Amino acid sequence: MKNNSAITKAIRLALLAGATGTAMTAPIAMAAEGDEVERIEVTGSRIKRTDLETPVPVTVIDRSQMDAIGALNVADVLNSSPVAIAGSDQSNTSFSTTSVGLNTTSLRNLGEERTLVLVNGRRFVSGIAPSSGYAVDLNSIPTSIIERIEILKSASSAVYGSDAVAGVVNIITRNEFEGVELDSQYGISAAGDRGTWEINLTAGKSWDSGNAYATFGFDDDEGLKSSDRDFSAQDLAYYADENGNDVSGPLYSSYPPQGRVSFSNNDGETISLNADGTEFMADGKFNRAAYRQLVSPLQRRYAAAGLTQELSDTVRFFSEFNYNNSKTKGSTIEPTPLDVNEGVFLQDRNGTGGIDINSPLIPEMLRSQLQAAGITNMNETEFVRRLVEFGPRSTDVRRDTIRMLAGFDWELSDSWTANAYYSWGKTDQWQDNGGQLNIERALNALDVVEDDEGNLICADEHARLQGCVPLNLFGAGTVSQKAVDYTRSPAKATGQAEQEIFAASVAGYLPVELPGGEIGSVVGYEYRIERGSYQPGDLAQTGSSSTNRAQPTDGQFYTNDLFGELALPVLDTLSVNLAARYSDHSVVGGNVTWNAGVEYSPIESLKLRASAATAIRTPNIADLYGGRGETFASVSDPCSGVSLTDTGSIAENCRANPAILARMQAHPDGIFELTQAELQGTGGTIGGSELVQEEEAETYSVGLIWQIIDDISLTVDYYDISIDNAIASTGRTTVLRRCYESDPSQFDPTCQGQVVRNGDGALTEVDTGTANENQIDTNGVDVEITYSTELFGGDFNSSIAYAWLGEYVRTSIESADSVDYAGEVVYPENRAVMNLGYRLNQFDVSWRMRFWGSVVDSKDGDNLNLGTGLPLTNANHIDAVTYHDLNFGYEFMDSARAFLGVRNVFDKTPPLLPQATNYGGTGINTASEAYDVTGRYFYAGVSLKF
Incomplete structure (x- = not known):
């Protein structure tokens, strides 16, 4: 042209x-x-x-x-x-x-x-x-x-x-x-x-x-x-006003700097306390946006x-x-939110699990209320805390x-x-x-005894030689700088x-x-x-x-x-x-x-x-x-609610697991019913695939x-x-559904190694x-x-x-x-x-x-x-x-x-x-x-x- x-x-x-x-x-x-x-x-x-x-x-x-x-x-x-x-x-x-x-x-x-x-x-x-x-x-x-x-x-x-x-x-x-x-x-x-x-x-x-x-x-x-900026200075969400319209309002984190302990009392009521034993109030929650970029x-x-x-x-x-x-x-971003029981006392790290109710770390006001509810170990509660003493998580x-x-x-x-x-x-x-916690050291720092002079020290002598000092998570500002220095995790x-x-x-x-x-x-x-x-x-x-x-x-x-x-x-x-x-x-x-x-x-x-x-x-x-990286995104168990009398591939494959079958047989309605913790506690990994x-x-x-x-x-x-x-x-x-919808004669309980259940039949890991x-x-x-x-x-x-x-x-x-x-x-x-x-x-x-x-x-x-x-x-x-x-x-x-x-x-x-x-x-x-x-x-x- x-x-x-x-x-x-x-x-x-x-x-x-x-x-x-x-x-x-x-x-x-x-x-x-x-x-x-x-x-x-x-x-x-x-x-x-x-x-x-x-x-x-x-x-x-x-x-x-x-x-x-x-x-x-x-x-x-x-x-x-x-x-x-x-x-x-x-x-x-x-x-x-x-x-x-x-x-x-x-x-x-x-x-x-x-x-x-x-x-x-x-x-x-x-x-x-x-x-x-x-x-x-x-x-x-x-x-x-x-x-x-x-x-x-x-x-x-x-x-x-x-x-x-x-x-x-x-x-x-x-x-x-x-x-x-x-x-x-x-x-x-x-x-x-x-x-x-x-x-x-x-x-x-x-x-x-x-x-x-x-x-x-x-x-x-x-x-x-x-x-x-005003629009981002507060973590926000939409709520309903008196007319049912969407209006914005603060969204606080329930992982506060003073710690929060939640449990059920003898009447079945849920009780939430600050980690020092005082009543947990809404104004004790945490604004994550104050630390964000x-x-x-x-x-x-x-x-x-x-x-x-x-x-x-x-x-x-x-x-x-x-x-x-x-x-x-x-x-x-905001300091690390720590679920003490789930994040520290995991069963693959420490078989004892949890902090005993008689630990000298626990304030007496908190201990007395827990004991009144029949609680003997902190792993029977939800114990969470914001690690503000460690500073923001930085990149x-x-x-x-x-x-x-x-x-x-x-x-x-x-x-x-x-x-x-x-x-x-x-x-x-x-x-x-920055701002990360070394879990192995936190285990040592939460296992605390009193010495002959009444001072709190780490129970493990070898850990003390490495600088271990008690990690006190029970209250606001209770974590010492020495505890931060010992348990801080450099992440590179x-x-x-x-x-x-x-x-x-x-x-x-x-x-x-x-x-x-x-x-x-x-x-x-x-x-x-x-x-x-x-x-x-x-x-x-x-x-x-x-x-x-x-x-x-x-x-x-x-x-x-x-x-x-x-x-x-x-x-x-x-x-x-x-x-x-x-x-x-x-x-x-x-x-x-x-x-x-x-x-x-x-x-x-x-x-x-x-x-x-x-x-x-x-x-x-x-x-x-x-x-593969760890994920805790929600997952739906196809076996949840399945009964002894249900028909179809999913039901038959679920009952092929002895632990699931045993729970069905023990349930008054003959169904596989999961607790709230089991429904929400499924871990797993996500990564590439060749x-x-x-x-x-x-x-x-x-x-x-x-x-x-x-x-x-x-x-x-x-x-x-x-x-x-x-x-x-x-x-x-989707991984679970595809697996459990398969022909029972071809069913693999591990779903080609992608699924793990515990001895009670609950999902602990689903990989994708x-x-x-x-x-x-x-x-x-x-x-x-x-x-x-x-x-x-x-x-x-x-x-x-x-x-x-x-x-x-x-x-x-x-x-x-x-x-x-x-x-x-x-x-x-x-x-x-x-x-x-x-x-x-x-x-x-x-x-x-x-x-x-x-x-x-x-x-x-x-x-x-x-x-x-x-x-x-x-x-x-x-x-x-x-x-x-x-x-x-x-x-x-x-x-x-x-x-x-x-x-x-x-x-x-x-x-x-x-x-x-x-x-x-x-x-x-x-x-x-x-x-x-x-x-x-x-x-x-x-x-x-x-």
Whole structure:
């Protein structure tokens, strides 16, 4: 197609204006007829071409968009696009240990693991602990080296390989940067907190045979405590008022700093006392939010460099280097809640169990009331306490990511080129967790006697030699510093993700011409190996600390891929693109994926396009080899309530267990009846599974690009994505049901080693892992409009990017139950970004509006009013929210630019989503993926060029 077509002009407008609109500062340069035009590679195809269009929709975010909102992190810009949402961010990971401080992205809300992130068209190493998942941490890519971001809004496994199910984010760097640029910025919220600042230096030089660039920088985000904002300062939930409406109110923890002891007296009444024996009152409960993090602090130090050098007239060498050090220090949550009986005196640790009623630790007021109820040991009570003396549970995480890449381009002839490169990347994670309790030492410190002088000492002499002092949990402030020092558990963990890639390809134009021109082609090979390991602390692995028990992760896999692509210009107005890839995965075997696209221009100003593709996501290290971690999520025993006379497979399989049968026979009604403690006390583990297979997706899109008039362009695209065998963790109740519904002749009481019952027949452990559990179907429409014109002697530009979500249905493969999430909080049916920009001489101004449509917290009533135990009513609906951002800039000559701006100009407070809502983040009382948690935010900076 001709390079100066109206459609190409529309695409160039989009490239300059960006997906979310940027200030255009230069006229569009169009090649004249007959001029030599360089072929370029556009995201979505490996075939270099002279035009900018492809059959699949691509959205572009220009560098000036990052400048316009003062973004320190590329995630701040990328996740504001209507087609992307945060997978992990500094708020929704604040309650996590392994993922705190991450910034990832998820296209179409299909998950960060189904969004492939590239740098200059090539894969980047994962930044997530291999036990937790797989995704590029956007913290690792400094904004100072980014030229633009191209978002391919369609599956593209045939072109780029596994994981490109939702689409591709391709970050293009400033490879031909010339000169020296010094950038500095400072920001602070209207409340005077969350200070941020950055400074970076970028330098580049071009010469006749090559170019080089390097950047170095540092930035710091101080973060926010939950107590810094009214909406998150108190742990909240919804209750009912006198009219039955949902109203928010405090939600306190029943694990108080003074301890709480609950038991039944001789009349069957439940009695709750403070651990010193005084009456337990509601105001003695605990506000967890006082210790929680609203935004995790984050520091980054980074360096990046690139070199391109022509070695001869036909050979060019290229290389890239990235290093990033990110630290999250001082991210906290509330002190450890300790269930003394369950958390310390577990039967696999100490057969005696519990604290004897005559222990000198027990205050006399408490002892007398317990004895009056016939209690002889504390294990006959519920004894819980908040370990405030140990300080908050803290997470300090350091991640070092390094990536090196080198390759060659060969010009084989006027029509053919070859490319080969090797890349290696690694992310190391070091993690220190504070505020944990050493369970083994706590056992010693709770076993107390009086010495000859009446002093309390640890009963075990060997433990005393190691520094053991009594751990007095009976009252507020009763734990001494020496007891804290003795029983404190240092919790360290390390992880490593590593990636190696070798790829080679040959591209060129076949000696056969179609009516529309030459046939472009690419064939290539790619070898990729992924390695991952994660080592929890020794005490976490043995279950000897107050954190959940966890096993290490260690594994690797490799793929061998062959791929090819054809660009067929059937007519001047009609072209077809075809691509295919064969991937041989070392665990799941071989798979074929393909892409097919067509473009048709009935008139010069209009292009119609359609594409269809298959894609795969092969299981990652976490899916396959994720170490088992302890879980206490609720589980339903299929044998509960089964009787001696019930028929069917479940009943027969339940009665096959002698302990269950004995309890039925002893029960007056002949049923297997569990106590409340047994119903709630089922432990177990969750982890990876080497049996998991690849996900498979089918996608298609149809759309148009229309240059309405010279200054207005429109793109509209409909998409449809269907994912089969989506990987998820199998619910533990599902594990049990599948096992007990099996034919009695094939029934295994251990359910292939996943289920353990005790001597009374009660479940003590149900394990689960990853499996191919679901089908996901989603569709919608993307619309982008750009407009630019001269106005009052300056340049005005505007853009609108709008996304409509038709459906987002997740269906269980096993049960066929379906849920359509479209219209829920993080699945808005309507989402848009509008930008207005104006430039006059050295002055520029931009205004951005971010729209998040009205949503509900749940369409199926799976949220709760804690006062009634019923689904939310009026609080289930959340009104639409629009955020406004303003930026001013001024250029001093050609070498300096100063800017200042405001994000969330009208200081919108996020909608309230507290505990028991579907999407409320723990500790933040809202959904940070959708709503701004910081409030009005000011920033200013300067950029100097030399």
